[in-house]
Amino acid sequence: MSERIKEKISIIKEEYPDASEEKKAIIYFVNSNLRISSRKDLYRQARSQVKTEKRREDRSTTELVRMLTTIQENFSDRGLKEDANKFTKYIKDIEEASIIKKEALMYIDSDLSEIIKREETSEEDRSRTTRKLEELGEDANE
Amino acid sequence: MNKKNLIDYVSIPKKEINVDLSQITSIKAFLKDFNFHTSREWYNFTDKDEDIEISVSKTGIVAITLRISPEDTEKAIALLDKISKKICSFISDKDFSVEISILEKRKIDMKQFIGKEIDIKEFRSMNFKVAPEIKMRISSRDEEHIISFRDSKDISRLLNIYSSILKGKELRELTPIEVDVTITKTVF
Numbered sequence: 115m116s117e118r119i120k121e122k123i124s125i126i127k128e129e130y131p132d133a134s135e136e137k138k139a140i141i142y143f144v145n146s147n148l149r150i151s152s153r154k155d156l157y158r159q160a161r162s163q164v165k166t167e168k169r170r171e172d173r174s175t176t177e178l179v180r181m182l183t184t185i186q187e188n189f190s191d192r193g194l195k196e197d198a199n200k201f202t203k204y205i206k207d208i209e210e211a212s213i214i215k216k217e218a219l220m221y222i223d224s225d226l227s228e229i230i231k232r233e234e235t236s237e238e239d240r241s242r243t244t245r246k247l248e249e250l251g252e253d254a255n256e
Numbered sequence: 257m258n259k260k261n262l263i264d265y266v267s268i269p270k271k272e273i274n275v276d277l278s279q280i281t282s283i284k285a286f287l288k289d290f291n292f293h294t295s296r297e298w299y300n301f302t303d304k305d306e307d308i309e310i311s312v313s314k315t316g317i318v319a320i321t322l323r324i325s326p327e328d329t330e331k332a333i334a335l336l337d338k339i340s341k342k343i344c345s346f347i348s349d350k351d352f353s354v355e356i357s358i359l360e361k362r363k364i365d366m367k368q369f370i371g372k373e374i375d376i377k378e379f380r381s382m383n384f385k386v387a388p389e390i391k392m393r394i395s396s397r398d399e400e401h402i403i404s405f406r407d408s409k410d411i412s413r414l415l416n417i418y419s420s421i422l423k424g425k426e427l428r429e430l431t432p433i434e435v436d437v438t439i440t441k442t443v444f
Contacts, residue, residue, distance in 0.1 A: 254342035
């Protein structure tokens with residue numbers, strides 16, 4: 115789509131070298147739409163990357179903590195209190211670091227979503243998400 | 257334009273599970289109006305407006321992220337609890353632990369909440385237990401806060417605590433059973 119618009123702009127420029135006010139306005143309008151569209155694509159791409167990273171963090175931390183917990187329990191069962199305590203601390207440190215990373219990703223996700231909405235011309239329907247959740251909630255009763 | 261809250265609701269199976277395709281087929285039928293796509297480790301369901309995203313990992317983690325108007329947040333959490341339990345029921349009848357994080361855009365009187373003796377400018381985050389099974393954390397960035405709950409079995413108790421925070425009740429009124437409050441000072 116954007117390639118086609120770029121092509122049209124170039125045709126307008128070639129066919130009508132003496133810029134009229136109307137032509138300038140058309141080119142300005144198309145150009146600014148192109149800029150918004152490519153900005154939105156960039157924000158969406160970044161948001162998708164942030165969400166992927168968040169999911170990766172959920173999964174990898176779960177797996178690591180599960181593994182470390184098995185080791186910690188093993189030390190505990192064998193009466194090796196000092197080693198068990200060391201691993202309890204490692205688990206706490208990993209969980210804390212993961213929470214901080216996920217919080218940062220949440221702030222970025224939220225900011226990018228606000229920016230994307232700001233770029234959109236249509237008014238957002240406030241109750242849209244709640245309505246969809248209610249529909250799913252009803253299906254969950256079945 | 258009203259700023260929206262962001263909710264992240266993650267259910268983690270206590271023991272690793274291998275999710276098979278028949279289970280995903282059942283979830284697909286439940287989420288019939290959602291777009292579906294897969295990645296290497298996740299099955300993803302997204303509604304057409306990208307307000308709700310539901311991901312199921314091949315190891316059984318169910319993660320739901322949604323954007324919601326601040327005033328609808330409590331209702332959304334209760335619905336999410338129900339929806340998430342339904343999706344988990346397709347995967348396993350075993351226990352899942354739950355982590356809920358809410359990026360709250362409404363104002364919270366943190367000074368009132370954490371006590372007047374603490375320098376609010378230094379405040380970054382705080383962890384504590386408010387019930388035997390509920391771990392809570394609050395972190396802040398400018399005017400925004402993330403409130404996270406872990407291991408909560410009782411959604412109504414969690415919602416009570418959440419609404420207490422929004423009403424600006426003091427921490428001591430929530431009767432935390434383990435006063436393990438950590439204030440992380442900013443180093444910048």
